[in-house]
Amino acid sequence: MPLSDTERIGEPDSFQQPDRELVRVQDLTPEKADQLIWLRARVHTSRAKGKQCFLVLRQQQFNVQALVAVGDCASKQMVKFAANITKESIVDVEASVRKVEQKIESCSQQDVELHIERIFVISQAEPRLPLQLEDAVRPDGEGEEEGRATVNQDTKLDNRVIDLRTTTSQAIFRLQSGVCQLFRDTLTHKGFVEIQTPKIISAASEGGANVFTVSYFKTSAYLAQSPQLYKQMCICADFDKVFCVGPVFRAEDSNTHRHLTEFVGLDIEMAFNYHYHEVIDSITDTMVQIFKGLRDNFQTEIQTVNKQFPSEPFKFLEPTLRLEYTEGVAMLREAGVEMGDEDDLSTPNEKLLGRLVKEKYDTDFYVLDKYPLAVRPFYTMPDPNNAKYSNSYDMFMRGEEILSGAQRIHDAQLLTERATHHQIDLEKIKSYVDSFRFGAPPHGGGGIGLERVCMLYLGLHNVRQTSMFPRDPKRLTP
């Protein structure tokens, strides 16, 4: 079927299947010079100038300059048609690839441009965009200095479908996809089994605070705050080493840069042989494999994000630095902080300790081990050598917590005692406690917040930047 150059295909119907290959923008290099190619892309920018129309055509983070000029292959009418195509519309073009004398600095494909012979609109964008992509990727300071617009975060999130098209967003979420893959591949390689745990649960296990309630037929249920109890049941059920990736829910009315009401948990649980440090070693090695994988395979994405949000490269040690809680407290006291031995770390103190550790050890990632028992959940194993402490740990990236974990109590009787001490309704945790009555190996684990890992690895400052469709007490859409 011959297509005229002003015909609009891509109307809401099925397409005829033309006998043509579509080339990717990233493959438009001088090797393709003088070839006639087909391309589908968005109109990134458009500028008409007399008998010519310059377009920049974009696919994700790649773009190329294209030209429609009155002459052999285009009519005046066609130039006018091209000039009227709205930004962000999707077009099919037939064009010849031409080498350029001078590099086109503003495009990813700097050595070629396209001379368009035919152009069809596949999907037309409405003329008024709620935000401009070039504004959305402008570094904060730059906008003010040059009197140019930047886009505030709520506008970006309100129009997420457009904001996600920016080079920065594309890079962030491709890297996030990589984190999940590295996490799973590393653990699968270590012999872990992936499990799926329920999100609708019958009882709020940790006392009922910060839990969302769900209407469940004629009764009520809750959204799981973590898969921990289920991970542990899998250990009691002989799966030995398990992981899961899935949403976790926190009904906390916290409007901070690092809290979400729904986020993605990367969870690990494993039986160990003799010491819970076997668990710490498995988790830190997994984190190190993630950091290395990002460094080695996502450098383009990291550089792209850095252009808009500059930050220092993420540093880590091998093996991972492990400090005891008392050492951390000592470092803080030396820096002038007043705190008791069994006090929990405040967020500012965590940040400060991160800076002190970075100065002293030159690492952005470390483990703080042996937290005071009093500040940890009831199922945390006490330190057998010092009843004030526990076999529990947090892990930090750039001074912010990304994982909380512990050896868990695997004895039903001790678990009951500790739950009673924490004034937890034993009836509500019955099926949990009962899981340990028929033989349970010593085990431990932890849960990692995916959005925080991405935020902190990239040196970003708001977890909403690394959540595709963030949920917080004030945001439920889109």
Next chain:
Amino acid sequence: MPLSDTERIGEPDSFQQPDRELVRVQDLTPEKADQLIWLRARVHTSRAKGKQCFLVLRQQQFNVQALVAVGDCASKQMVKFAANITKESIVDVEASVRKVEQKIESCSQQDVELHIERIFVISQAEPRLPLQLEDAVRPDGEGEEEGRATVNQDTKLDNRVIDLRTTTSQAIFRLQSGVCQLFRDTLTHKGFVEIQTPKIISAASEGGANVFTVSYFKTSAYLAQSPQLYKQMCICADFDKVFCVGPVFRAEDSNTHRHLTEFVGLDIEMAFNYHYHEVIDSITDTMVQIFKGLRDNFQTEIQTVNKQFPSEPFKFLEPTLRLEYTEGVAMLREAGVEMGDEDDLSTPNEKLLGRLVKEKYDTDFYVLDKYPLAVRPFYTMPDPNNAKYSNSYDMFMRGEEILSGAQRIHDAQLLTERATHHQIDLEKIKSYVDSFRFGAPPHGGGGIGLERVCMLYLGLHNVRQTSMFPRDPKRLTP
């Protein structure tokens, strides 16, 4: 630290880290004959007989016979201690590996047995187990014939931590872990990006039926019935091809063998160039890669499940069989079914059609394409050539639906018309419709139910067998 043979280690405290390697049961072969080894395992069975105690020690699906006998290496007291260890307790043993003359048919390790020299209880099981593992894996018929016990499904699910220890459960969930991995690896290889979509949403998109309500601070929210709207937004946001794995929620009061209120969705969405069959081809190829991966790498698991639940091997064709809806209807009519052209398929008719297709084409997997428009959701693209039909499809395994999908409408105006036709409140789907206003490529996709795929691949008959902690209208625990 010397350990006496009756000392119980593994009490709720940290362990001393002895200088010893623990051997895996599956590695106990004649090559290890006469070696002294350490092993941690469960007591699967225990039988005392005079001055001897026979134990079967188990790790997941592997087990080995072990013997404590009064003589050089064990005292009378030690035999008595061993005989008193409850089934399902976890023990550490030091033992020498001995080749046996006659194969031990009842164990996975048939060529060796262990002569125990020391034994410690790591975790003691309570004496009365709520179910016996050997009863839980007994094929249904066999129990009745021989007057032996089988365990009904509710008892199994009520005591899931023990039921999951059976060879059948271990095999099912290891295979399920494999399905997820094969799904993701195949799609990653095809250039798909993994995304994370929110489960708490502000509006019930498809009219509000079958949706769970969540209390969300001072307002109400809902649990997502599918990630579809978010997948589509990602396509509009230039991610081109995306997938996600995560829970989906259906507040359907259906108490059938194949319905759950929470299950795991394997979701795919992709832009296509010219025809939505490009989408079907991507999905069917992904399914074929999963089937091949299971066949080639999970044969032991498949055989293990077959022992308890016999079924025919799963058959599939390459390329996948694709029938049009009208062809399916014609086959049914030929078999005596009376139905109109635009009627939806009932579950029994789906089953029957599966049998007819199997007879005619010898495949357990096929695609039914071009469903009547009237029976599909509002966002389904109508067939441009016949307004009665649509560019939509279901996929079936052994005659049961495992995927529903379609080309989606990517034009805001047509979408609005179709939503109005379906009497959907436009205000509630505003942000969804708005996603298509700024350029959207033609696209399609589908959602696969993980539990159904595992159930049907293995020829099982209840989806609760392939959900670790199933949720239905009557079950919320454990």
